[in-house]
Amino acid sequence: MPTGQPFTVLCQTLTRPRYFGRVDLHMHTTFSDGVYTPAQIVDLAQRSGLSAMAITDHDTLTGIAPTRKVATSLEVVSGVEITSEFRGKELHLLGYFFDPVDAPLNDALAHLRSERVGRFHEMVERLRGLGVTIEAAAVAQLGELTTLGRPHLAELIVQAKKASTVREAFQRYLGDRGRATVPKTRLPVAEAIALVRGANGVASWAHPIYDCTKEILRELHGLGLGAVEAEYPTIRQSRRKELRHWAKDIGLAITGGSDCHGPGQPHRSVGASSITHQELQTLREMI
Ligand code: AMP
Ligand code: ZN
Ligand code: FE
Ligand code: FE
Numbered sequence: 701m702p703t704g705q706p707f708t709v710l711c712q713t714l715t716r717p718r719y720f721g722r723v724d725l726h727m728h729t730t731f732s733d734g735v736y737t738p739a740q741i742v743d744l745a746q747r748s749g750l751s752a753m754a755i756t757d758h759d760t761l762t763g764i765a766p767t768r769k770v771a772t773s774l775e776v777v778s779g780v781e782i783t784s785e786f787r788g789k790e791l792h793l794l795g796y797f798f799d800p801v802d803a804p805l806n807d808a809l810a811h812l813r814s815e816r817v818g819r820f821h822e823m824v825e826r827l828r829g830l831g832v833t834i835e836a837a838a839v840a841q842l843g844e845l846t847t848l849g850r851p852h853l854a855e856l857i858v859q860a861k862k863a864s865t866v867r868e869a870f871q872r873y874l875g876d877r878g879r880a881t882v883p884k885t886r887l888p889v890a891e892a893i894a895l896v897r898g899a900n901g902v903a904s905w906a907h908p909i910y911d912c913t914k915e916i917l918r919e920l921h922g923l924g925l926g927a928v929e930a931e932y933p934t935i936r937q938s939r940r941k942e943l944r945h946w947a948k949d950i951g952l953a954i955t956g957g958s959d960c961h962g963p964g965q966p967h968r969s970v971g972a973s974s975i976t977h978q979e980l981q982t983l984r985e986m987i
Pocket of ligand 3: 781792906907
């Protein structure tokens with residue numbers, strides 16, 4: 701908080717960066733389907749005034765160490781977004797504060813990534829059957845350090861000139877029920893929660909779908925869920941209030957973040973959704 705003469709306080713307030721002191725716990729880097737490198741995203745986070753952040757790449761912890769290495773003025777909380785499943789539907793499970801070198805967690809994520817590689821090749825085959833040829837060299841170039849997903853394949857479809865934009869590639873081939881889409885391997889949510897907790901972390905439900913009820917949250921809390929994401933770019937005000945209310949009743953903490961994937965979506969830019977430092981402390985106490 702600025703202190704001093706009223707005019708000084710006013711100047712300090714006006715020149716404060718946009719998200720001063722706030723916390724963004726949901727971002728992606730080039731280690732999954734984000735566009736920014738860890739160094740680029742840390743630069744954006746520090747310039748926007750965030751006091752803490754977490755990289756939550758899909759099914760990988762590879763971005764955490766390089767992020768910590770370049771961060772100077774903010775805390776980097778360990779983070780991950782695990783592809784999991786609850787009652788037959790995909791559920792994105794966020795993990796925070798865990799030990800990044802925990803072996804069971806790393807092994808389980810390595811398995812999910814290798815399944816994604818197999819899925820990627822299967823989708824390339826399906827595309828071939830549809831007259832879209834993706835060069836093997838282009839696939840190889842994506843590297844071993846990246847969690848492969850449909851956005852990477854959409855880019856290759858654009859490069860192959862079979863769609864003019866990523867959006868069109870999804871519309872033509874890669875939507876949830878798309879002609880070339882192959883489902884992902886998902887961890888049962890109980891397993892994913894147990895892995896995060898086993899690594900001394902806390903688990904949170906990312907962008908909960910609108911059929912998430914208080915009873916479901918209670919059930920997941922029974923499985924060890926520690927928090928729910930109640931701040932994200934597309935959430936409605938009424939829903940935000942409802943989730944916060946339920947969380948309080950059940951004894952869950954709150955998480956929140958931008959889900960930034962790059963510069964293409966301004967409403968999901970670094971810091972665009974966030975929680976307070978006090979809320980981060982409450983989350984930390986759930987470990
Ligand atoms: P995957 O994890 O491989 O199933 O890919 C899921 C990701 O694809 C999502 O996180 C989105 O970033 C992206 N995505 C899904 N549907 C679309 C769409 N219709 N247009 C653009 N991107 C999409
Ligand atoms: Zn993503
Ligand atoms: Fe997600
Ligand atoms: Fe995400």
